[in-house]
Amino acid sequence: MDFKKVVQARHSVRDFSDKKVSPQTIKNIVQLAQQAPSWVNSQPWKVYVAQGQSLQAIKTKFLENETAGKKADPDFPTLHREDWSEETQANMKQWRHEIVHYFENFDEAHATMTAASDALNYAPTILYLTIPKNSSAWSVFDLGAFAQTLMLAAKDQGLDTIPTYNSVRYPAAVRNALQIPDDETLAVGISLGYAKDTHINGFRSKRVDVDDILKFN
Numbered sequence: 040m041d042f043k044k045v046v047q048a049r050h051s052v053r054d055f056s057d058k059k060v061s062p063q064t065i066k067n068i069v070q071l072a073q074q075a076p077s078w079v080n081s082q083p084w085k086v087y088v089a090q091g092q093s094l095q096a097i098k099t100k101f102l103e104n105e106t107a108g109k110k111a112d113p114d115f116p117t118l119h120r121e122d123w124s125e126e127t128q129a130n131m132k133q134w135r136h137e138i139v140h141y142f143e144n145f146d147e148a149h150a151t152m153t154a155a156s157d158a159l160n161y162a163p164t165i166l167y168l169t170i171p172k173n174s175s176a177w178s179v180f181d182l183g184a185f186a187q188t189l190m191l192a193a194k195d196q197g198l199d200t201i202p203t204y205n206s207v208r209y210p211a212a213v214r215n216a217l218q219i220p221d222d223e224t225l226a227v228g229i230s231l232g233y234a235k236d237t238h239i240n241g242f243r244s245k246r247v248d249v250d251d252i253l254k255f256n
């Protein structure tokens with residue numbers, strides 16, 4: 040696919056079909072993602088594939104935790120909404136507003152998004168990305184480049200993705216199921232698969248005007 044088309048076609052899919060992704064396809068996508076730049080070529084990333092029984096084990100434990108009211112405990116701490124900068128808070132508020140508008144009412148938006156989220160977006164595969172525990176912020180930067188290259192490579196192969204906080208909110212469950220060593224930080228899960236043709240997948244997040252973020256001096 041043409042580069043610009045790939046970039047424009049990638050978007051977060053929240054409802055995947057159960058069509059499986061072959062190990063060779065996963066390998067090809069991850070191999071392409073390895074072309075991402077990193078600090079002194081440190082390549083701090085690792086990818087753990089959850090599918091079949093391991094993914095089911097994660098889902099079962101997440102549901103158990105959720106039902107027991109267990110607090111989320113992600114390896115990367117989250118910030119309270121009020122602690123984000125004013126502009127980023129405004130963008131997030133606008134995004135929530137657009138979702139509600141897309142579903143036409145708050146209750147439906149909330150119910151559909153929550154159901155998708157609780158089911159880890161029904162994805163047949165989640166790629167879990169880690170970096171070493173004692174990493175610098177630069178490795179987080181590198182992992183971001185790796186993740187985006189991976190998602191674009193997936194799109195180029197006709198696959199869809201969504202990176203989620205939601206899939207790493209109970210890291211112990213993921214670590215157990217995938218045998219992730221304690222000296223690695225679980226950063227994010229990227230759901231991978233084929234999008235269903237459903238309403239939720241028709242939603243597109245907008246972007247601010249380029250002149251609001253691009254500064255020529």
Ligand SMILES: Cc1cc2nc3c(=O)[nH]c(=O)nc-3n(C[C@H](O)[C@H](O)[C@H](O)COP(=O)(O)O)c2cc1C
Nearest residue numbers: 049050051053134156202203204205206227243244
């Ligand atoms: C680190 C990260 C975590 C995210 N976590 C979630 C999540 O838990 N649930 C969700 O529905 N979307 C999640 N998203 C997707 C964002 O909402 C989405 O990327 C943003 O709205 C832009 O939309 P697009 O990806 O469709 O272009 C996450 C995105 C990133 C980069």
